[in-house]
Amino acid sequence: AGIGKCVAMDLARRNARTILACRSRERGQAAVEEIRAATGNPAVLLRLLDTGSLASVRAFAGAVLREEPRLDVLVNNAGVTGLPFAITSEGLEQTFTTNYLGPFLLTNLLLG
Numbered sequence: 001a002g003i004g005k006c007v008a009m010d011l012a013r014r015n016a017r018t019i020l021a022c023r024s025r026e027r028g029q030a031a032v033e034e035i036r037a038a039t040g041n042p043a044v045l046l047r048l049l050d051t052g053s054l055a056s057v058r059a060f061a062g063a064v065l066r067e068e069p070r071l072d073v074l075v076n077n078a079g080v081t082g083l084p085f086a087i088t089s090e091g092l093e094q095t096f097t098t099n100y101l102g103p104f105l106l107t108n109l110l111l112g
Helices: 002-013 025-039 054-067 094-111
Strands: 018-022 044-048
Touching: 002 018, 002 025, 018 025, 025 044, 044 054, 054 094
Parallel strands: 018 044
Antiparallel strands: none
């Protein structure tokens, strides 16, 4: 939704292979279908990613590195605000992990 969806739509309009990294399979698949229909680009894909889980980030990055011959653009757009204080299963504060640590780790893993 929002800025991320607009960026994905623009990339797909430019005929780019576009991977939407989403926490929710249902919302992500709906966005993929909408973007494909609006752009005519069948190369819009959904991959699940929760930047609040470093294990999820590692799994996502590993899959991208295995499956994609190259990565030209990475847009880190995930973010949450206003959540009550919570600790992840990895012992990290949830909001900080989702907004900063997860995207930082993802970027560094994809740099190879």
